[in-house]
Amino acid sequence: xxxxxxxxxxxxxxxxxxxxxxxxxxxxxxxxxxxxxxxxxxxxxxxxxxxxxxxxxxxxxxxxxxxxxxxxxxxxx
Numbered sequence: 001x002x003x004x005x006x007x008x009x010x011x012x013x014x015x016x017x018x019x020x021x022x023x024x025x026x027x028x029x030x031x032x033x034x035x036x037x038x039x040x041x042x043x044x045x046x047x048x049x050x051x052x053x054x055x056x057x058x059x060x061x062x063x064x065x066x067x068x069x070x071x072x073x074x075x076x077x
Contacts (some may be wrong), residue, residue, distance in 0.1 A: 002026075 021028035
């Protein structure tokens with residue numbers, strides 16, 4: 001769903017937008033915001049994974065689950 005909004009830009013920003021937008025400001029701004037949102041989510045995910053990788057409690061729990069997951073590997077039926 002799309003919604004129409006009004007924004008106020010200074011002359012320099014508007015000139016840049018018009019030069020980059022190829023005639024469709026809305027599509028350009030939508031694409032720009034989607035890319036920025038994806039980049040921000042990616043950065044947040046990486047930061048979270050780095051935090052987990054440095055958390056001794058998390059690593060110990062992960063090791064415990066790895067042991068449980070492998071309990072029946074190779075067992076005869």
